Amino acid sequence: MADAILVVNAGSSSIKFALYDLAGAGQFTTIAHGQIEGIGTAPHLLVLGPAHEVRAERYWPVGESHTHEDLLDPLLTLIEKELAGEALRAVGHRVVHGGERHFGPALVDAALLEALAKLTPLAPLHQPHNLAAIRAIAALRPGLPQVACFDTAFHHGIAPVVSRLALPRSFAEEGVRRYGFHGLSYEFIARALAACAPTLARGKVIAAHLGNGASLCAMDAGQSVDTTMGFTALDGLVMGTRTGSIDPGAVLYLMQQHRLDAAAIEDLLYHRSGLLGVSGISADMRTLLASRDPRAREAVELFVFRAAREIGALSASLGGLDGVVFTAGIGEHAPDIRAAIAARLTWLGAILDRDENARPTTGPRRISAKDSRLALWVIPTDEEAMIAEHTRSLTAG
Secondary structure, X not given: OOOEEEEEEEOOOEEEEEEEEOOOOOOOEEEEEEEEEOOOOOOEEEEEOOOOOEEEEEEOOOOOOOOHHHHHHHHHHHHHHHHOOOOEXXXXXXXXXXXXXXXXXXXXXXHHHHHHHOOHHHOOOOHHHHHHHHHHHHHHOOOOOEEEEEOOHHHOOOOHHHHOOOOOHHHHHXXXXXXXXXXXXXXXXXHHHHHHOHHHHOOEEEEEEEOOOEEEEXXXXXXXXXXXXXXXXXXXXXXXXXXXXXXXXXXXXXXXXXXXXXHHHHHHHXXXXXXXXXXXXXXXXXXXXXXXXXXXXXHHHHHHHHHHHHHHHHHHHHOOOOEXXXXXXXXXXXXXXXHHHHHOOHHHOOOEOHHHHHOOOOOOEEOEOOOOOOEEEEOOOOHHHHHHHHHHHHHOO
16 A cells, blocks of 8 residues: 545544545545544444445443544554554644634644644634543644635635625624634535536535535635524524524523523523424434424425525526535435425526436436536535545645
8 A cells, every 4th residue: 555644523522533645646436434423421433445335433431531642553553454454644633713713634743733732712612522532642643734624615706795704793703703614625625616607606606515514615617605694503594403593682582581500501492403403303303304294394394495695696696597516414315305495486587407406426426307407416525535636635645
């Protein structure tokens, strides 16, 4: 084997990873992928091969406290000794927030780590875990290059009128503005669309990243113009357990009438709302679609309504619309949701090809009818591959 790159996406309760072989002229293939889940309760390491076969597995005792170093050390050892033949070139990380100054992938050093740590108040649920993984690998393998790839970077060029919040200017000076997220996914989609539908890619397109976390991105010639997520990843569409956009007055009401403090509000808006909160059943779209409970139908209907409404709003930001691309877990694998959203877009000229829409998603394909004025596509996203590409570019040679 030649060189390999490890991609890490560290969260509060799990660490997802993918290992890529860089052999070949400008190409890379997946060697292994998996995750360490159950962090904080009963950690479980699962490593899968390219065909999703189990390559390695490890359990830690329930209730023991483990740091990122404790959990990443066996993964690195396994990769170096059994998977990558001690040829690990670098590690690429998904870092949720790059703030206003960090808008491209960057080699990690002490100064960058310090700067990113100062952004923690802007992404308190994500940034600390992203950085903890970077620090852990730096301690375990001091000489191994690491690259930070920012989820906010793709939206860095949006116009000031799009990023501005209607708050006193002093808050904007401390970074309170709209940033946008899911940028690594949208960057991948922009590149993939340029390869499979170059004419459409040069036009006005809305990418719909629909999963447990969900957002839309309005792209003009492959560049972000507007997006539904704003200051945090809580804004915009209805999500699995997140509210999406909500009247600030409702938050004030909850604080005043229900005596909810900041921690309780945070828990409510991030973890107990969205599809889960409306249905009272599940945050999983598959469960809701299979349910006959009217509350499940109401949750699905709200998800679809809000997605279609925001597509209309982003069409105004673009000054027109040529196509919509569905991606991520729901966008790629829930044809009923795609069909329901498309039905609400007939005023934009959307006509769905129901046979194409019903096919399982294995790669990019057009799902709109031949006479549809609005092009509808499904393109599987791959944020890890995007991170691997950035990491390779910064560590080449």
